[in-house]
Amino acid sequence: MKFTTAQAVYTSLEGHRYQYLDRARSCSKLTLPYVMPDEGHGPHSRLDTPFQGVGARGVNNLASKLLLALLPPNAPFFRLNIDSYALANEGAPEELISEIEETLQKVEESVMAEISREAYRTAIHSALKHLIITGNVMLYMPDEGGIRVFHLDRFVVDRDPMGNVTHIATKENISYDVLDEDIKAQIATNGGQPTDEVHLYTAACRDGDEFIIYQDINGVALESSGSRVNKAKNPFIPLRFSRIDGESYGRGYVEEYLGDLQSLEGLSRAILEGSAAAAKVMFLVNPNGTTRARTLAEAPSGAIVQGNAADVTTLQLNKIADFRTAESSIKVIADRLGGAFLLTSNVVRQAERVTAEEIRMLSQELESALGGLYSLLSNEMQLPFVNRLMDVMKSKKKLPALPKDIVNPVIITGVEALGRGNDLQKLDLFLAGAAQVVGPQAIAEFVNVSQYFQRRATALGIKTAGLVKDDEQIQAEKQQAQQMAMMAQVAPQGVKALGDQALEQQRQQGVEEPTE
Numbered sequence: 001m002k003f004t005t006a007q008a009v010y011t012s013l014e015g016h017r018y019q020y021l022d023r024a025r026s027c028s029k030l031t032l033p034y035v036m037p038d039e040g041h042g043p044h045s046r047l048d049t050p051f052q053g054v055g056a057r058g059v060n061n062l063a064s065k066l067l068l069a070l071l072p073p074n075a076p077f078f079r080l081n082i083d084s085y086a087l088a089n090e091g092a093p094e095e096l097i098s099e100i101e102e103t104l105q106k107v108e109e110s111v112m113a114e115i116s117r118e119a120y121r122t123a124i125h126s127a128l129k130h131l132i133i134t135g136n137v138m139l140y141m142p143d144e145g146g147i148r149v150f151h152l153d154r155f156v157v158d159r160d161p162m163g164n165v166t167h168i169a170t171k172e173n174i175s176y177d178v179l180d181e182d183i184k185a186q187i188a189t190n191g192g193q194p195t196d197e198v199h200l201y202t203a204a205c206r207d208g209d210e211f212i213i214y215q216d217i218n219g220v221a222l223e224s225s226g227s228r229v230n231k232a233k234n235p236f237i238p239l240r241f242s243r244i245d246g247e248s249y250g251r252g253y254v255e256e257y258l259g260d261l262q263s264l265e266g267l268s269r270a271i272l273e274g275s276a277a278a279a280k281v282m283f284l285v286n287p288n289g290t291t292r293a294r295t296l297a298e299a300p301s302g303a304i305v306q307g308n309a310a311d312v313t314t315l316q317l318n319k320i321a322d323f324r325t326a327e328s329s330i331k332v333i334a335d336r337l338g339g340a341f342l343l344t345s346n347v348v349r350q351a352e353r354v355t356a357e358e359i360r361m362l363s364q365e366l367e368s369a370l371g372g373l374y375s376l377l378s379n380e381m382q383l384p385f386v387n388r389l390m391d392v393m394k395s396k397k398k399l400p401a402l403p404k405d406i407v408n409p410v411i412i413t414g415v416e417a418l419g420r421g422n423d424l425q426k427l428d429l430f431l432a433g434a435a436q437v438v439g440p441q442a443i444a445e446f447v448n449v450s451q452y453f454q455r456r457a458t459a460l461g462i463k464t465a466g467l468v469k470d471d472e473q474i475q476a477e478k479q480q481a482q483q484m485a486m487m488a489q490v491a492p493q494g495v496k497a498l499g500d501q502a503l504e505q506q507r508q509q510g511v512e513e514p515t516e
Helices: 006-029 054-070 084-089 094-117 120-134 181-189 258-279 293-298 320-340 356-369 373-395 415-438 440-446 449-460 471-512
Strands: 078-082 136-140 148-150 155-159 165-175 197-207 210-217 227-230 236-240 283-285 312-314 407-411
Touching: 006 120, 006 155, 006 165, 006 197, 006 210, 006 258, 054 120, 054 258, 054 320, 054 373, 078 094, 078 373, 094 120, 094 373, 120 136, 120 148, 120 236, 136 155, 136 165, 165 236, 236 373, 258 320, 283 293, 373 407, 415 440, 415 449
Parallel strands: none
Antiparallel strands: 078 407, 136 148, 136 236, 155 165, 165 197, 197 210, 210 227, 283 312
């Protein structure tokens, strides 16, 4: 598809988004209504409040756990991987490769410090809420730094059958007064009239391995538009909660449990309204009796009045059995939703410093409970986020230029890290079980210790170059130790032999010399 303006891109793709928007608004009403309000909602509009809080608790809990797993505070979630094979073919010595790896580690620390310093985690936490509820959100990382979150009602996206992004367009409402004078001049030149609010359209269209980014305001193309960026450095990062073949948008996690949420909402509302009606106290007075309603109403507590108790009754609903049935259904549905949103899980402690093992367990739980969401976010969020952030930091002279053919970021907190964690657990169980059955001496006899160290370091993601001794180095050290031991044994005998020889020479010299 070829488009002339950014507004044309947005308008042509806007129609494919309606069904996802309607579904997203239905999910938002039962969880967090402010995430995706109805069309036309403004700052002074009023939002409806759901009758239950299970949906809101579930979304907040799941978003917090995803944020902790995707951007752990105490450890990097990526590693700059160096192509050692390519460097070795170019004749680079092992010492140089070790120095490069140390430099790359400092680069990783600089990137993690930048994430902690800026408000990236706050924006991504908001984006995760949108992903869980609406299934779609987009991150924008400009060259000036920082991050911005575009909601589903503010952007459109188109993907090819393989799921690769081909077109992105956004729509923003901005005040005419904040525009630069040159932009106002362009609008006036093209026949535009000053208004209180204008529409800024931005589009990113793929052309081979690059994206062409251009902008226009109310159909007037800006002179600064038309820039090209590599697809790996695209400032627009569209995210989706689930991948569905043939669809450009994803589906939210809340949508999968929308039936339970709607049932819980209806039952909770019925219980609340019924309880309010049951709490209302009303006395009924027999109109043909001797007791007067006015006397009963005006009598203070403890007063003595004339009347007949049979003339007065209390209005009751007699709906206790029905309320109990509704409460039982609410409990069953709430338990199902609690398990779906991991409300009953307490893997991570409420502490300032959380161990790496707890993060690994949380990642494993998210991967198994959410059906591959963690893997999808690793490829579509973490990796583009790191590439774009490093590119922004390079433009600000905060990072050195790295050769892209040799150094590439690799996500180490996804399925790959989970598989390594399982290998580590199996290794430790094997060694501990063998020690209990056959004893430590048998392990020292039959287990190759150097291979165990190599595999354990691999499972932990640690590079063993220069850290773990190889077999040749161990053998050389053993031979050197044996030679030193032999020298230590021979040394006393050699000293004694030399001493005896010196005494014999002195004795002979004393005999040959003439005495006076």
